[in-house]
Amino acid sequence: MRFNSNLPYPVLNKENDNYLASRFEVEVKAEKSFGQVKLEMFCTLENEGIKKLIEEGNAAFVMHIECPQTSYRSIVKSNMPSLSAHIDDQRLRGKMEIRPFIIATTTIENYTNIQLNDFYRDLPLTFEKGNMLAIAEAIDIILHEESTETQNLPSIITVRRVEKSEHMNIQMSSDQILIELPKGIYDKYAEYAGSRLKDTILATVFTPCLVDVFHTLKEDTSGYEDYKWYQVLVQIFDNNNIPFSQVLDGTVPVIQAVQLVLRNPLEKSFKEIEKLIKEED
Numbered sequence: 001m002r003f004n005s006n007l008p009y010p011v012l013n014k015e016n017d018n019y020l021a022s023r024f025e026v027e028v029k030a031e032k033s034f035g036q037v038k039l040e041m042f043c044t045l046e047n048e049g050i051k052k053l054i055e056e057g058n059a060a061f062v063m064h065i066e067c068p069q070t071s072y073r074s075i076v077k078s079n080m081p082s083l084s085a086h087i088d089d090q091r092l093r094g095k096m097e098i099r100p101f102i103i104a105t106t107t108i109e110n111y112t113n114i115q116l117n118d119f120y121r122d123l124p125l126t127f128e129k130g131n132m133l134a135i136a137e138a139i140d141i142i143l144h145e146e147s148t149e150t151q152n153l154p155s156i157i158t159v160r161r162v163e164k165s166e167h168m169n170i171q172m173s174s175d176q177i178l179i180e181l182p183k184g185i186y187d188k189y190a191e192y193a194g195s196r197l198k199d200t201i202l203a204t205v206f207t208p209c210l211v212d213v214f215h216t217l218k219e220d221t222s223g224y225e226d227y228k229w230y231q232v233l234v235q236i237f238d239n240n241n242i243p244f245s246q247v248l249d250g251t252v253p254v255i256q257a258v259q260l261v262l263r264n265p266l267e268k269s270f271k272e273i274e275k276l277i278k279e280e281d
Helices: 048-055 183-192 198-219 228-239 254-261 265-280
Strands: 023-033 036-046 059-067 072-078 082-088 095-104 132-135 139-142 157-162 169-171 177-182
Touching: 023 095, 023 139, 036 048, 036 059, 036 095, 048 059, 048 095, 048 132, 059 082, 072 082, 157 183, 157 198, 169 198, 177 183, 177 198, 183 198, 198 254, 198 265, 228 254, 254 265
Parallel strands: 157 177
Antiparallel strands: 023 036, 036 082, 059 072, 059 095, 095 132, 095 139, 169 177
């Protein structure tokens, strides 16, 4: 969406001279990590009159986000010059259009600003709620489609049946992490893993497995670093801009690391359960 800067009232914009010795510019950073796109917008505003309106709660910084290919739209508002948003990457494709501006959050009557161009000095000015006070240059962010990785989480975890066992067990001393399930449980896993509750089933099995693996690695990584599963875990975190060392030193808690790798398993599970219950009702 393109915003028209030719409005019937003064707007701080680099394309016009409505204000003197003023500027509104932004820097936008985008980072993709574990199925989420994090956007951060940092604003630079040089106009004391508009700054005062923001401080008094009569105006706000706004980041308008739009993805034309998926029709995704979102608006983030703040009275602080830094704004952020987290978006599920499944809702985005192709590119994101970021439109930064400052809007009136309430009706502003008898508006004055010592940095206004002389043309507007003696005119009665009123801004309605939602009117734009400033518009910065639009920013487009190209979303690069990631190629399918040949090495990913499913490729390094194998679930197998164990005839003479009553409990789940984890084996880490091979190129794959082996999850051993008692015969009865394994049969249920095999039966329901592809059902409407597949995410719930996978979370039930994979979550305790990875918690155990990460806790073991926090104690000592020696003896595991040459295995394929260890190298893939390191790759997964590095590809998502989180050094695996932060899991090992506790900067990223184990339970958080597991949820990142499994892409919010609790949320997926409860969505499946909620959908099933609603269908039964």
